[in-house]
Amino acid sequence: TPTPPKNGTCTKTKVVILGAGMTGIAAAQALYNASVTDFIIVDVNDYIGGRVKHTTFGKNASTSEPYVVELGANWVQGLVSPEGPENPIWTLAKKWGLENTYSNYSMIQTYDQHGAADFAGLLDDYETAYATVEQDAGTILTDNLQDRTMRTGLSIADWKPKKNMQAQAAEWWEFDWEYSYSPDQSSQTFSIINFNDTFYQFSDENNFVIDQRGFNYMIEGEAYTFLTPNDTRLRLSTNVTSITYSSYGVIIGMADGSCIQADYAVCTFSLGVLQNDVVTFDPVLPAWKQASIEGMQMGTYTKIFFQFPPSADGTFFWEHGDDAATQFFLYADPTERGYYPVFQSLNAPDFIPGSGIFFVTVVYAQSYRAEQQSNDATKAEVMEVLRTMFGSDIPDPIDFMYPRWSTEPWAYGSYSNWPPGLSLETHQNLRANLGRLWFAGEATSVGYFGFLQGAYTEGQFVGNTIAGCLGNNKTICKNEASYSKIRGCTTSERQLTANNGWFVSSMQTFGFEE
Numbered sequence: 001t002p003t004p005p006k007n008g009t010c011t012k013t014k015v016v017i018l019g020a021g022m023t024g025i026a027a028a029q030a031l032y033n034a035s036v037t038d039f040i041i042v043d044v045n046d047y048i049g050g051r052v053k054h055t056t057f058g059k060n061a062s063t064s065e066p067y068v069v070e071l072g073a074n075w076v077q078g079l080v081s082p083e084g085p086e087n088p089i090w091t092l093a094k095k096w097g098l099e100n101t102y103s104n105y106s107m108i109q110t111y112d113q114h115g116a117a118d119f120a121g122l123l124d125d126y127e128t129a130y131a132t133v134e135q136d137a138g139t140i141l142t143d144n145l146q147d148r149t150m151r152t153g154l155s156i157a158d159w160k161p162k163k164n165m166q167a168q169a170a171e172w173w174e175f176d177w178e179y180s181y182s183p184d185q186s187s188q189t190f191s192i193i194n195f196n197d198t199f200y201q202f203s204d205e206n207n208f209v210i211d212q213r214g215f216n217y218m219i220e221g222e223a224y225t226f227l228t229p230n231d232t233r234l235r236l237s238t239n240v241t242s243i244t245y246s247s248y249g250v251i252i253g254m255a256d257g258s259c260i261q262a263d264y265a266v267c268t269f270s271l272g273v274l275q276n277d278v279v280t281f282d283p284v285l286p287a288w289k290q291a292s293i294e295g296m297q298m299g300t301y302t303k304i305f306f307q308f309p310p311s312a313d314g315t316f317f318w319e320h321g322d323d324a325a326t327q328f329f330l331y332a333d334p335t336e337r338g339y340y341p342v343f344q345s346l347n348a349p350d351f352i353p354g355s356g357i358f359f360v361t362v363v364y365a366q367s368y369r370a371e372q373q374s375n376d377a378t379k380a381e382v383m384e385v386l387r388t389m390f391g392s393d394i395p396d397p398i399d400f401m402y403p404r405w406s407t408e409p410w411a412y413g414s415y416s417n418w419p420p421g422l423s424l425e426t427h428q429n430l431r432a433n434l435g436r437l438w439f440a441g442e443a444t445s446v447g448y449f450g451f452l453q454g455a456y457t458e459g460q461f462v463g464n465t466i467a468g469c470l471g472n473n474k475t476i477c478k479n480e481a482s483y484s485k486i487r488g489c490t491t492s493e494r495q496l497t498a499n500n501g502w503f504v505s506s507m508q509t510f511g512f513e514e
């Protein structure tokens, strides 16, 4: 058993949950539902929700109150299928009455360096090729063939956008915007699995949360169904610096010198946190664990917010007559793929009308660049793009802001992505427990990596498993599979089992609408 430091006394508990995001709260709730109430949840932030994070921005001209915008997760992705399966995040959003609006992806206008340019038809061309890529991914999986890049799959299906910047913008909209990496950097098989498990199992709808209480209202709400106000089992603003683990117990060290001694720990820190040596592990993580942490990718997705003043007639410069309901504006830069490509209007009907809030999203290298440079530099770049799209006489913004996810020390990125050739077994090594130390989070989910439903289901799974261990239930309490040697980058059908985190068949089509 790890021994606590001699100079201090450790608080003792049965289970310590590291992180109060969606995963940590789902894990604690599963423990509570199994009558395990002796737990402590620790988080460095001063709020519940982690990467479901909002801030105040701009000002409502009539009330002088600021608006609330989401810096992190914004959509419930995949709702419910007619046959039954419902996204647990949709269940929670409904339970807590979160205000949200259906994202209508056909309400899009397209632009290039000459201003408005109609290339929305390219989205259909991509989707035609995608249908072939899907079929091929099924064959790769069922025939145990080598995985390949999404790019290879798309090229084989004759989608070759290299020489056409409009096609590259269409591809960014269809792929990078979801995965935060390009098709060149992503697994064909697991990108398709990820898409199917959410959009073919639940539904192909994405609903955008605009609730002024914040998206995390539902996570907080769930937490306080089992925590009491001022519950000492919730330790916010507490920075974890070390994790000592063995087959008998764990000791968690905090920056303030305090510690927690527990029978079990669940580490829900993001893949980015694990990749950046924020926490010291004792003993050092085995090589197979480290390889899985470095093998999976942590993406960055940055939303850059503007508030603009209205014109004299009360409209905003991106609204034209009947087009005022347009939700999305796709820009094809003439030289740089992914350069300020997708703008969204929060001023549209059923969002936050009258707010004048308009934001643009970048990912990967464009995120890293924008996140490293000053607000003023980024603002100037985006304004130049907006002038190209909408004309030179657009007004200056009255407010401007964006987060820096890639350098945020409690996240180091936005959400994970599955690179080409990473086998299911390597990913299982990310999930696998080390003695009494368990790992869970969006990144450990095979079917839903990157999504809130991945965080939720993985948290619930680990909470249930540890409750099973504490209750001596040998059918539930099982060590996770782990693989000390990984050979080849194929994933065969016989590996598609719960032992490797494969809980949902990716071949279903419940949520699919022709």
Ligand SMILES: Cc1cc2nc3c(=O)[nH]c(=O)nc-3n(C[C@H](O)[C@H](O)[C@H](O)COP(=O)(O)OP(=O)(O)OC[C@H]3O[C@@H](n4cnc5c(N)ncnc54)[C@H](O)[C@@H]3O)c2cc1C
Residues within 6 Å of the ligand: 018, 019, 020, 021, 022, 023, 024, 042, 043, 044, 045, 049, 050, 051, 052, 071, 072, 073, 074, 075, 076, 077, 238, 239, 240, 241, 268, 269, 270, 273, 278, 279, 301, 302, 303, 405, 409, 410, 411, 413, 414, 415, 440, 441, 442, 443, 450, 451, 452, 453, 454, 455
């Ligand atoms: C910009 C962005 C957009 C997204 N869009 C969507 C979307 O539209 N839909 C969707 O479903 N998902 C989206 N996601 C993904 C979603 O937010 C995540 O999958 C989910 O919130 C992850 O939850 P988690 O509990 O696994 O991790 P986290 O929320 O990261 O929770 C881990 C917690 O650990 C804490 N922590 C880290 N290090 C330490 C430390 N050393 N000491 C103490 N505490 C620590 C953190 O503060 C954090 O609260 C988005 C994410 C981002 C960032």
